[in-house]
Amino acid sequence: MANIHPTAIVDPGAEIDASVTVGPYTLIGPHVKIGAGTTVAGHVVIEGRTTIGRDNRIFQFASLGAANQDKKYKGEPTELVIGDRNVIREFTTFNVGTVQGGGITRLGNDNWMMAYTHLAHDCLVGNHTTFANNAQLAGHVEVGDWVILGGFTTVHQFVRIGAHGMTGLGSSLLAHQPPFVMSEGQPARARSMNFEGLRRRGFSPERISAVKAMHKALYRDGLTLEQAKAQIATLTQTIPDAQAEVQLMLDFLGRVGPDRGIVR
Known part of the structure; x- marks a missing residue:
């Protein structure tokens, strides 16, 4: 059996690898799957049809797989899929997808998601990204590999951010950001390329x-x-x-x- 704290509530239908650690007062729903080596701290809620891969580290007070905030959502069996080796910090909120948007919100591998980051429905995030505190994605946003979002960055729905891009503190992205571009401002404007x-x-x-x-x-x-x-x-x-x-x-x-x- 996984190392589950006695105060955690884990639905019998959840599929949790024997090497997973679950902290106190965490709630895990019946359609959740968690892969080997992942650690889940205390006071985490993982619900919905959520699949989490290997060797992730999920900190306290995260909310993963909750119903999305799209008014069209009627409880359809949509998903949240999280890859391997991600760090997911405090008060993060990742929602399931919508039928209209493809049905899946996806986070890839080796991402660093700092406190209060938000992935709305149907967002697709690649690998090796860094989201600083309070970076927020609206629905249907796509983020390429190696992207860095500065703290308090907000991204409008349906916007795409190309690989190796970067945003400055407090940026508001209302248009697509091509690969390699560094932007900042409200609304964000291109300033340079991420040469460093x-x-x-x-x-x-x-x-x-x-x-x-x-x-x-x-x-x-x-x-x-x-x-x-x-x-x-x-x-x-x-x-x-x-x-x-x-x-x-x-x-x-x-x-x-x-x-x-x-x-x-």
């Missing part, structure tokens, strides 16, 4: 040069978005090592419609 983060992750000078060229095309050359995309597509001719970065940017921009645009 790329260097720390081992990006070569050539790949970083390609990111600089993409920043120039998007923000400094006075081009339309279509013109910038065409210019970015040519970068692999001069910087072959940047194929992955160029494709990442083009894939992201290819999904940008006129309704929301990108941060400027």
Whole structure:
């Protein structure tokens, strides 16, 4: 049996690996699944159809898998899926998805979710992200790998944040933020690219040069978005090592419609 504190209330229908630790006064519902090595502190509530992977560390007072805050939600069997090796700090609130939004709210692997962070319904968060205290996502938001959200960042519904991006303290994102971009403000505006983060992750000078060229095309050359995309597509001719970065940017921009645009 898992190491479950005697004051915890765990529904018999829950599937909990024998190596899981559950702290005092925690409540775990009947449709919850928790993988090996995960620790759940005291006073945590895990409910709904919530699946949690391996080696996560969940701190006290977290609320995971509660009914979402969409008025259309009528109790349908939607899900929250959490991957492996995440740190989920105090007073975090992650809600299940909606039928209209695909049915799943998802957090990937190796994420660092600080106190009071919120994942609304149907959010899709990648791997290796950091959400500082009080970072808040509205419904249907997508966050790429290695993104860092500054404290008190708020993200409008249906907004996407590309991989390796970053926001400053108290930013309000109302438009899509392309990969590598650093933004700040209310509303958030693009300020630079996350060059220091790329260097720390081992990006070569050539790949970083390609990111600089993409920043120039998007923000400094006075081009339309279509013109910038065409210019970015040519970068692999001069910087072959940047194929992955160029494709990442083009894939992201290819999904940008006129309704929301990108941060400027």
